[in-house]
Amino acid sequence: MVGKEFGRIYAWDEVNPAMVRQWCEVMGVTNPLYIDPEYALQTEFEGLVAPPAMLQSWCQSGLYQDNFPPGSTDDNPYGVLKLLEEQGYMSVVAVNSELTFERYLKMGERLYYTTRFDSLSDQKQTALGTGFFVTLKMTYFSQKPYGDEQVGELLFRVFKFKPAQVIETKTESKPAIPVIKRSKPGISDDTRFFWDGCDEKELRIQHCKSCDKLQHPPAPVCIHCQSFDLDYKVASGKGELYSYVVMHYPEIPPFDYPNPIGLIELEEGVRLTAGLVGVDPKNLSIGTPVEVCFETFDGDLTLPMFRTREES
Template sequence: MSEDVYPRLKAYEGQAAAVAAVGKDPVNEPMIRHWCEAMGDTHPAYQGPDAVAPPTMLQAWTMGGLSGHTDRSAAYDELFALLDGAGYTSVVATDCEQEYLRPLRPGDRITFDAVIESVSERKTTKLGTGHFVTTRMDVRVAGRLAGTHRFRILKYAPAARKPKETEHRRPRPVINRDNAGFWDGVAAHKLLIQRCGGCRTLRFPWLPGCNGCGSQKWDTVEAGGEGTVYSYVVMHHPRFPAFAPPYAVALIELAEGVRMVSNVVGVPYDKVRIGMPVRLEFQCVEPGLELPVFRVEGEG
């Protein structure tokens, strides 16, 4: 793979990927309901005759489904073909950014323009070597800009597989600016719960803003460590080399009222039961990896 391809990739910056494309469906209540049920979001603004769509659904109204969009320009396909031809045949979505300018309501008809905003120089990642491609989509209703969605992917050539002795390590948590404080707490043997600086609602997992009042201010409270098994599943398949099934994965309801996914320890997997009282402890599952788990009260 040669760097000679980069000037050709760079030439696609600024080219349109879609012009005045039309969303396949108008903003509608069934899709809003399905989204809210999947996200567990019960905010009243998304219900009733004056409902608005959750802002995070912005991209959903532009998706082409399995059949895709017929009004997409050739530039994006040409760019992908050029990357494939240069050996960057794998793809992974890396991140997205959204900006919301006005609410969307049932009945709104969506149009959107998409542009290839940037193609990075060749980068080397743990996945492999390739180029980051960022696409910007401007979403409109009746000609007025409603929001902007930036979507970034990595087109890459997979790195050589690691030696087998390193493949059986547990996956490491993805730590970013929104959850770094939680993992700092784990390192100090503290289970920290976010508390909204506006409405004071506790929330878990960690989020950059409050689902209830929208405030981006927050502080933390330390969980006392008591909880109960709210629900659980027993994992048999698929088999991951770093894990030894069967094992129980539980949804723990903490005494503070929030819930988190973790493992139950101290009893066999087939003895875990809903309503079982548990207590927090921190367990070193591998060198350099410590996790919060929950031990059945009275065991161990």
């Protein structure tokens, strides 16, 4: 298989300012050549260009693995790694990633890359274990009507290996890892009524005596009329799912994953954020009727959670 060429993997999108801006924000890059159209227009490029180090990101599959645009090859350039796994070389570590660039990319260009299985080393013995260095080379092209143009290359090398056998040694017993508990809320004079209500299985919403309006989260002053004359009313606990997210990663103890979290619009008109329980995240939708339920964690922390309900 060494020397085998694999077909094209196309980019989902053309080189565009929005993705360049987002990439620069994440990476902390402030070069005006990438993000300031007026500045870039005065340069030799006569417009915005993409950061060279962004080259690899244009042709990545996105959120779902191997989800490439129509026309991309189905031939897996990483198939050699599967063959090594079948021989017992199950572990992998990346050891080299080297990008080279021919020129800047301009807005509107469409890219693809091809892959070459460049080399497979002899069997090596390392501190990690015994295995092989696998080297692939991805060559990136810009599609042109007069002939596609090479714009860069990525050398990617991994080590596929059988882990070195770990010799078990007796060690002194270590103290048990403490169980991670849910963080408790910061409670002030302005919010105490809400958390006391949770202990009483009541969903208490702050109420202004002056203008008779509700507000959440609690505050020291009415956000509607700036009155300090505040108390609370007990909500029905019924509402609907105004919005939601499902947390998958990073997994942070002590929460279970996937972890659905909802923005609930109560019948009384205010919204609050709370965990969703007893639901299949795949079946969630905006407008789903929900109702409050109270769950106690770690023996002393009672929180309002929401579950789906049947509409009456």
